[in-house]
Amino acid sequence: MSETAAGVARVQDVVAEAMVTHAARGARLQAGLRVGVIVFVWACLLLVPPTDQAGWCYAIAVAYPVLWALTMPWTSRPRPGGRDLGWVPLVLDIVVLGAVTLLAGLSADDSWTAYVVVNGFFLLPILAATQLSPRVGVVMAVPTVGVYLLSSVSTREANAEPWESLLLRVLVLIGVSVGSIALSRIQRSRVMEIATLAIARAGLLSELTDVEERERRQLSEALHDGALQYVLAARMDLEDVRDGDPEAVERVDHALTTSAGLLRQKVGELHPAVLDHAGLVRAVEDLVDGLRKRGYEVDLRAEGMPVRAASEADRVVFAALRELVTNVVKHSGATSVVVELGAQDDRIVAGVTDDGTGFDETRAGERLAAGHIGLASQRLRVEAVGGRLVATPVEPHGLRMTVSVPE
Numbered sequence: 001m002s003e004t005a006a007g008v009a010r011v012q013d014v015v016a017e018a019m020v021t022h023a024a025r026g027a028r029l030q031a032g033l034r035v036g037v038i039v040f041v042w043a044c045l046l047l048v049p050p051t052d053q054a055g056w057c058y059a060i061a062v063a064y065p066v067l068w069a070l071t072m073p074w075t076s077r078p079r080p081g082g083r084d085l086g087w088v089p090l091v092l093d094i095v096v097l098g099a100v101t102l103l104a105g106l107s108a109d110d111s112w113t114a115y116v117v118v119n120g121f122f123l124l125p126i127l128a129a130t131q132l133s134p135r136v137g138v139v140m141a142v143p144t145v146g147v148y149l150l151s152s153v154s155t156r157e158a159n160a161e162p163w164e165s166l167l168l169r170v171l172v173l174i175g176v177s178v179g180s181i182a183l184s185r186i187q188r189s190r191v192m193e194i195a196t197l198a199i200a201r202a203g204l205l206s207e208l209t210d211v212e213e214r215e216r217r218q219l220s221e222a223l224h225d226g227a228l229q230y231v232l233a234a235r236m237d238l239e240d241v242r243d244g245d246p247e248a249v250e251r252v253d254h255a256l257t258t259s260a261g262l263l264r265q266k267v268g269e270l271h272p273a274v275l276d277h278a279g280l281v282r283a284v285e286d287l288v289d290g291l292r293k294r295g296y297e298v299d300l301r302a303e304g305m306p307v308r309a310a311s312e313a314d315r316v317v318f319a320a321l322r323e324l325v326t327n328v329v330k331h332s333g334a335t336s337v338v339v340e341l342g343a344q345d346d347r348i349v350a351g352v353t354d355d356g357t358g359f360d361e362t363r364a365g366e367r368l369a370a371g372h373i374g375l376a377s378q379r380l381r382v383e384a385v386g387g388r389l390v391a392t393p394v395e396p397h398g399l400r401m402t403v404s405v406p407e
Contacts, residue, residue, distance in 0.1 A: 030089070030130040031072075033123060037093060038065050040120050041100060050104040050113040057103050057113075064096045087136045093124055094143050101151035114155045121148040122173060125180035132188045137181035141174075148173055223263075230259035279307050280314040280348075284341055287318075287325055294329065297336040305341050313405045316385055317341075317348050320403045323378045324352040332356025332399065346407050347387075353400040358393055 041061050050057055068089055097120050104113035121144055128140040152166050234255035240248030275283035281302050288300045310318075321339070328334055334356030341350045379389045387405035394400050 026130040026132055030127050033127050033130070034068065034089065034093065037097075037120055037123055037127075038068075040123075041096070041117065044113055044117045044120075045100075048113045048116050050106075052106045053103040057100050060096055060099050060103075064092070067092055087128075087131065087133075087140065090124065090128055090131075090136075090140050091143075093127060094140070094147055097121055097124070098147035098151060101147075102154055105151065105155040114151065118148060118151050118155070121151075122176055125173075125177040129180035129184040132184050132191065134181050134185040134188065137177070137184050141177035141181065145170065145173055145177060227259040227262040230255040230262070234259070275310045275315065275318055279310055280318055281305050281307055281341065283310075283318050284321060284339065284350075287322060288339055291325060291329070291337060291339075296328075296334070299336075299338045300341075301338065302341040305343060311407070313348055313385065313407050316381055316387065317350050317403055317405050320378045320382055320389060321350055321352065323375060324401045324403075327375060328352065328354045328356065332358075334398070343407070347404050348407055349402065349404050351400055351402045353394060353398065355394075355398040358397060358399045 038061075041064065045054075045057055045061055071088055071092070097117065101114050101118045104117060124144045125137065125141060128137045128144075131137070149166075149170050152161075152169060155161075156163075156166055234252045237248045237251045237255065241252060284302065285300065288298045291298045321341075325337075325339075328337055332354045334354035336355050338353040339351070340353075341348075343349070375389075382389045382403060382405060385405055387403065390402045390404075392400045392402065
């Protein structure tokens with residue numbers, strides 16, 4: 001397993017643990033709310049006691065916390081990859097509230113117990129929402145509304161309640177249930193999005209830790225295979241110069257000139273001095289000249305862009321453009337390129353359009369896993385300063401990459 005894959009795996013484990021921790025917090029919140037429901041049931045029975053079936057009502061009220069305590073060990077501990085049984089106490093809530101309401105409803109002519117207890121059903125959708133599972137919310141909402149409707153109908157005549165009032169109460173409960181389901185869905189999507197971003201960030205960070213070493217190795221290879229070879233050749237030709245060979249002087253001069261050019265090119269790649277001294281437009285012109293020397297047909301459009309000293313935004317845009325141009329050379333198979341640079345609404349907008357093979361989104365993850373993090377790192381750098389890097393297909397073939405950064 002590569003270091004990148006290992007890093008992503010570690011973050012996935014951390015995210016899984018975080019999900020378990022989040023679910024445990026939800027279970028604790030649900031437990032606190034359920035204690036409130038138990039207190040509510042007992043308060044109703046003690047303050048507004050039923051005149052009929054009181055014994056059964058009190059027995060159910062006693063059994064309620066006992067049964068919940070017995071189920072807690074295997075319902076309140078979320079397990080990674082295991083089935084979530086947090087919905088089981090929710091069924092107990094519905095059964096208890098429904099049973100107490102129906103039993104107390106038998107004495108509705110003499111007591112308001114059922115009419116008060118039935119309001120406890122409005123807490124059940126909130127209890128279900130703590131599961132962060134819209135499916136659990138939907139499954140629990142149906143019996144909750146059903147039992148609430150049945151309990152309300154059973155006490156309607158005794159309380160002389162009109163049908164309109166009953167239906168309005170049911171509609172309110174349905175609204176609370178739908179809202180709780182939507183809330184749990186939103187919260188779950190946020191947790192999953194954060195998890196996805198964390199995994200993606202871990203993949204990039206794992207790769208970025210190797211970037212310095214990789215760049216050093218590439219720089220070493222470039223110097224060894226380029227400028228150093230010409231310097232060694234010049235050193236060997238110095239022996240011929242000492243022996244009076246006139247052609248050896250020419251060879252030494254050619255070797256040193258070529259070596260200096262290669263070194264200057266490499267230094268420019270590492271830090272384009274022209275960007276600091278002449279500004280973004282001139283640096284982009286040099287970038288375009290490099291493309292033309294490689295045989296590409298390049299159209300540079302930089303109208304309306306002032307010549308000025310480079311700002312931090314200019315450096316971000318130039319780094320992104322350099323990466324986009326590099327990708328054109330390495331991966332696009334293009335023959336012509338259009339490079340655009342301008343200012344719009346207090347933003348620097350730059351684009352690179354080619355007539356190559358385009359960009360396959362499905363392979364982006366594969367390329368990232370293979371260590372090609374140039375575009376991904378530039379996207380992060382652009383977004384870090386409030387900008388955007390967008391890919392747009394060009395018909396009939398080709399790709400346009402646009403960079404937009406606040407000035």
